[in-house]
Amino acid sequence: MKTKIAIQGVKASFHEEAAFKYFGQDIETLECSSFKQTCEMLKQGKADYVVMAIENSIAGSILPNYNLLRDYRFHIVGEVHLNIQQNLLALPGVKLSDIQYVESHPIAIRQCDEFLSDHSDWIIKEGLDTAGCAKKIKEEQLTNTAAIAGEFAAKIYGLQILEKRIETNKKNATRFLILSNEVVEQKGANKASLSFQTGNGVGALAAVLQCFAEQNVNLSKIQSMPVVGRRNEYDFYVDVEWKKQADYDAAIRKVLKHTVNFSIMGEYIKNEKV
Structure with missing residues (x-):
């Protein structure tokens, strides 16, 4: 039986990357539409762990998640840091000049404001998840839309990278907490x-x-x-x-x-x- 990890977002999201980095590849990730849903999965025993973003070096603390930590009283058993690299993704064959809309998570959009300000004619749309926006482009075959997401999302959803590393600050990292319903004894905890x-x-x-x-x-x-x-x-x-x-x-x-x-x-x- 593979360890089940509840993540906010879809396959190839930064939460899934963080889960792989901490637990290794041999896990099953459970896609959730919200952080609250990840907590419910853990509470109901449908997941073994939750991977939850708690702060970003640019956007700061993710305050609603502190409320979830308070309400659910899960145990923090580990942490993982992920360097966040944002890219502009589109369907194969689409050119930069074809783009009219850009979709991504609000924090990802904020992380790329300098790049986006150079393209003031684009209409920016907020989505629930970086990888989810990439998935939508693939599924709906949107030739006038680009997503801001990670390289992993481009690979999983068969998109091309129009522009690499478009985040304003190249030292962009997110810290994720590993949550469990049980206390897991950590030898050498520091x-x-x-x-x-x-x-x-x-x-x-x-x-x-x-x-x-x-x-x-x-x-x-x-x-x-x-x-x-x-x-x-x-x-x-x-x-x-x-x-x-x-x-x-x-x-x-x-x-x-x-x-x-x-x-x-x-x-x-x-x-x-x-």
Whole structure:
């Protein structure tokens, strides 16, 4: 039985690429139309894992996905970074001068705004998924439309690459989380994702951050999200990294004294960017 991975998007999407990069090729990817649907697949036991984008080096954090992490309480068992290279894809034989419409995911469009501004006559349409837009061109044989998507999508859907590497910033990377319904023990874990709330007093958050600093635990990310229905209250999501397990354990013991609703969302092995 192949491991089943729920992904947002269709075959050849960046989520599928991330799944292959983390798990290898011998997996079954389950196409989902939304991130919420991927979570439902995992909750119902139809998928073994979810691969979920959480931040992009250009577009920033994907905030709705933090809400899903809070609501579903899955365990983060790993992470993977993917360098995102965007290309302009069209049917074989179509020329740049034939293009009237360009379709892609809103974030992909934003990543290519410099290239697109050079073609102000094109009508830009937002789609649900980069690879999905490529698939649509193939299925509907659209000769006046191009998609912004990855090289993998061109290969899978038999499209030609009209223009390569059209992203504005060539250091464009997305970080994906690997989510599981079960706690998966990670030997050699050196990174954790935590969530908590603090009091409203002066320096409440600073006191928490100081606990990590004192124990030589590096804070690699902090994200705040409003607590639904409660004014001036926030959930804080932090990623921390450590070299010595004892330092991390001591930091957690200290942090517990300064926080409420503290949760370890996952302890896993840090994935170095490629």
